[in-house]
Amino acid sequence: xxxxxxxxxxxxxxxxxxxxxxxxxxxxxxxxxxxxxxxxxxxxxxxxxxxxxxxxxxxxxxxxxxxxxxxxxxxxxxxxxxxxxxxxxxxxxxxxxxxxxxxxxxxxxxxxxxxxxxxxxxxxxxxx
Amino acid sequence: xxxxxxxxxxxxxxxxxxxxxxxxxxxxxxxxxxxxxxxxxxxxxxxxxxxxxxxxxxxxxxxxxxxxxxxxxxxxxxxxxxxxxxxxxxxxxxxxxxxxxxxxxxxxxxxxxxxxxxxxxxxxxxxxxxxxxxxxxxxxxxxxxxxxxxxxxxxxxxxxxxxxxxxxxxxxxxxxxxxxxxxxxxxxxxxxxxxxxxxxxxx
Numbered sequence: 605x606x607x608x609x610x611x612x613x614x615x616x617x618x619x620x621x622x623x624x625x626x627x628x629x630x631x632x633x634x635x636x637x638x639x640x641x642x643x644x645x646x647x648x649x650x651x652x653x654x655x656x657x658x659x660x661x662x663x664x665x666x667x668x669x670x671x672x673x674x675x676x677x678x679x680x681x682x683x684x685x686x687x688x689x690x691x692x693x694x695x696x697x698x699x700x701x702x703x704x705x706x707x708x709x710x711x712x713x714x715x716x717x718x719x720x721x722x723x724x725x726x727x728x729x730x731x732x
Numbered sequence: 733x734x735x736x737x738x739x740x741x742x743x744x745x746x747x748x749x750x751x752x753x754x755x756x757x758x759x760x761x762x763x764x765x766x767x768x769x770x771x772x773x774x775x776x777x778x779x780x781x782x783x784x785x786x787x788x789x790x791x792x793x794x795x796x797x798x799x800x801x802x803x804x805x806x807x808x809x810x811x812x813x814x815x816x817x818x819x820x821x822x823x824x825x826x827x828x829x830x831x832x833x834x835x836x837x838x839x840x841x842x843x844x845x846x847x848x849x850x851x852x853x854x855x856x857x858x859x860x861x862x863x864x865x866x867x868x869x870x871x872x873x874x875x876x877x878x879x880x881x882x883x884x885x886x887x888x889x890x891x892x893x894x895x896x897x898x899x900x901x902x903x904x905x906x907x908x909x910x911x912x913x914x915x916x917x918x919x920x921x922x923x924x925x926x927x928x929x930x931x932x933x934x935x
Binding site: 610614617618620621622624625636638640643644645647648650 | 755756759760763764767768769771772781785788789792793795796797800862865866868869872891892919920922923926933934
């Protein structure tokens, strides 16, 4: 058998072995996967999709400004200009990293949800 | 945008007419189709059932939240790209956790994989066949673990998930040429390793 045919045959075997292990998943795991899917599909009903990303740059800017204020007010000795430039860039890079944006996304989700709560609305109304 | 241009754009995004109404049903069908394979792939990556389930749920949520409006042909590479990123995140977090534990004099032994605790409930009507199938899968998993990460990813996406070269390139965020190289090397190395296993179905 040629090398290519060997490879094809081997690929078919690995696929079959994998598929059998998938088919043999226990009922509890299958049930939890179904729940996970339904939880994910709830996202389609969420009315807040989209707007949070328009606010994300504002939030990141605020965080970056706050980080710079803290840096300049709490720091003991002023660092050398080249060090400052490098460190500030590192901080900005950290703040703009994907994980931070995702954290912000979740926070905004939370505030959106909070705003919809009846207690919050009535408390807000009573102030004015 | 003119009415015609808007219609074309909506058609390209799969949002025309009934298409928009069907998005929910279409993405549900897609998730239902991939969820078990995705779980098995995640389990191979993190070797913890709860963490694997969390990773799959997270990938599903992110796909629906961010990419439900995209044409359905784009979902498979996007979903598996998110899944692979989540698996890598979990592996990195574990590495950091074990470093912190060792710094404070502890060990990561509690975090290690416990095959008895992690074993799924028995489910086959033929225990012997099930044992053979489990052995074959364990041998395959061990061989996959010894591959470099990119080769393992290419093999998982192409062979287990059935993505084509272009889709795999999107999922792995690399060129199609790299996918072909990683995949070919993975097949050859796996074949060599599993041939030495000496048991069905690898001999």
